Amino acid sequence: MKRFIQKMTLLFCLIFITVVSLLFMVRPETDHYLYAIKDKHALLQSTPSPRLIFVGGSNLALGLDSQLIEEQTGYNVVNMGLEIYIGLQFMLNEISPHLKDGDIVVIAPEYMLFQHSYFYGAAPDFIRTLQILFPKGFRYLSFPQHYLAILKNSGGFLNQIGLRLTRKLAIFLKGTRFSSASRATIYSRSAFNLKGDFIGHLKVKSKRDLSKPLLSNPLFDERWFQFYPKSLSILNSYDRRVDEKGGCVFFSFPPLPTSYYHQKKQIIDDIYYRLKDGLEIPMLGTPLRYTFPDEDFFDTVYHLNAEGRRQRTIKVVEDLRRVLISTSSIRRTSQGRTISKGKKKEEK
Numbered sequence: 001m002k003r004f005i006q007k008m009t010l011l012f013c014l015i016f017i018t019v020v021s022l023l024f025m026v027r028p029e030t031d032h033y034l035y036a037i038k039d040k041h042a043l044l045q046s047t048p049s050p051r052l053i054f055v056g057g058s059n060l061a062l063g064l065d066s067q068l069i070e071e072q073t074g075y076n077v078v079n080m081g082l083e084i085y086i087g088l089q090f091m092l093n094e095i096s097p098h099l100k101d102g103d104i105v106v107i108a109p110e111y112m113l114f115q116h117s118y119f120y121g122a123a124p125d126f127i128r129t130l131q132i133l134f135p136k137g138f139r140y141l142s143f144p145q146h147y148l149a150i151l152k153n154s155g156g157f158l159n160q161i162g163l164r165l166t167r168k169l170a171i172f173l174k175g176t177r178f179s180s181a182s183r184a185t186i187y188s189r190s191a192f193n194l195k196g197d198f199i200g201h202l203k204v205k206s207k208r209d210l211s212k213p214l215l216s217n218p219l220f221d222e223r224w225f226q227f228y229p230k231s232l233s234i235l236n237s238y239d240r241r242v243d244e245k246g247g248c249v250f251f252s253f254p255p256l257p258t259s260y261y262h263q264k265k266q267i268i269d270d271i272y273y274r275l276k277d278g279l280e281i282p283m284l285g286t287p288l289r290y291t292f293p294d295e296d297f298f299d300t301v302y303h304l305n306a307e308g309r310r311q312r313t314i315k316v317v318e319d320l321r322r323v324l325i326s327t328s329s330i331r332r333t334s335q336g337r338t339i340s341k342g343k344k345k346e347e348k
Contacts, residue, residue, distance in 0.1 A: 033187040037082055038134050040196050044078050044098050051100070052077045052320070055091050056108040057084035058198070059254040059302040065313040066195035072317045073324055075104065079196035084302075087121020088113040088231070092238050093140035101246030104324070106316075107235070107281070108252040110302055111271055116228040202306045206298045227271060232278035239281045250323065251275070252284045255312050257294040260301045261287065284319035 044053070052075040054060050060081025069077050080095060088109050095105070112118045191200025239249045261268060272287050296308030304312055 031189045033189060033191075034083060035134075036189045036192045036196075036198075037137065039189065039192060040078075040080050040082065041094070041098075041134070043194070043196055044080065044095060047076050047078050049100055049102050050075050051103050053095060053099075053103060053105045054079050054081055054108060055095060055105060056081045056254065057086070057091075057110045057113065057302070058082065059110055059304075060108055061192075061196075061198040062201060062298065063255055063302075063304040063309050063312050064197055064316070065309055066193075066197050068310075068313050069317055069320070070195075073320055075324070077195055081108075081196070084110050084113060084118065085121050088119050089234065090121055090140055092234075094137065096238075096241070099242060099245050099247055103242070103245070103247040105242055105247060105249045106252050106284070106320070107249065108254055110254050111268060112225065114227050114231050114271055114274075115225055119228050119231055201298050201303070202309070204298075206305055225267060227274055229274075229278075232274070236278075236280045249281050250284050250320075251279060251281045252316065252319065253287050253290040254302055255290050255292055255297075255304055255308065256287070257297050257301055258291045259294050261291045282323065284323070285315065289315065 052069065052073065054064060054077070058081060060079055061083075064077075064079050064081070066077035066079050069075070080091065091109075092107075099105070110118075186200040186204055187198075188200065191198055193199050235251075242249050256268075268287050276283065290312065292304065292308050292311055296304055296311065298305040298308075
């Protein structure tokens, strides 16, 4: 029996070594959309003060013109928006160590990030990205929440490993290579500009029919969506930590098509009033202010096309200019910028 256990242990070790070798036999596809996280962190570390740092998912990646914001505000912009499945907690964690005196953080998350599972994220694709290209990103995971989410998504990880093994086996046996360029998608790392904005869709005509349901699953299905109350205390605590570093935090809203907003108005209003009552962070605008005509969207209800992106940016600039420079300032940063964090105001 002892000899059998030894043989099984040896066999397991050989299989494990083989799997690991196959996984790392070739260089990963570094033009994958999520790999832009590495470039965004380089931008975060290299951008000089004064800075405006935008935090959120792909609604920011596809929906901001950072160059226009810089021209209109005089602040250097870092657009950290990438992917909703990263989770809001990780988005906050990843910028915290790099904040400087005078930084202004604008949090503009997608609405479903206030659902517990989305708040902590840990999707298989993203964890694989951290493992392969951005391992230092593991330091931004929160214990135990992120690790529990990883365990919950373990089935997805196994599927990812199987897919990757198949690709690498094809490379090994046939000498072929899977290229992200061969995929029928515009979403790639190289489609981001130097400010962190995704621009690969700006000259592409949208094929999305907004009269039909979303691509895969609804963003707000009342049967499963539940607001995560702890998100409010986490955001308020984050606001205080940024304030201690000499920075400011503001909250903004993601864009939505007008028709979709009215379709989901009840649940969006519920989220809005929970935020309005529970957040200590000043709000820039309202959900209604950030609705746009349906034709201004690209392929999902959060992804603006070129015209929608321009209109959303104009509104962001208008809201920011009301708080960035004020004669009745509360404090002045070391860079000489005047910042006003007045009471939360509701704007339409």
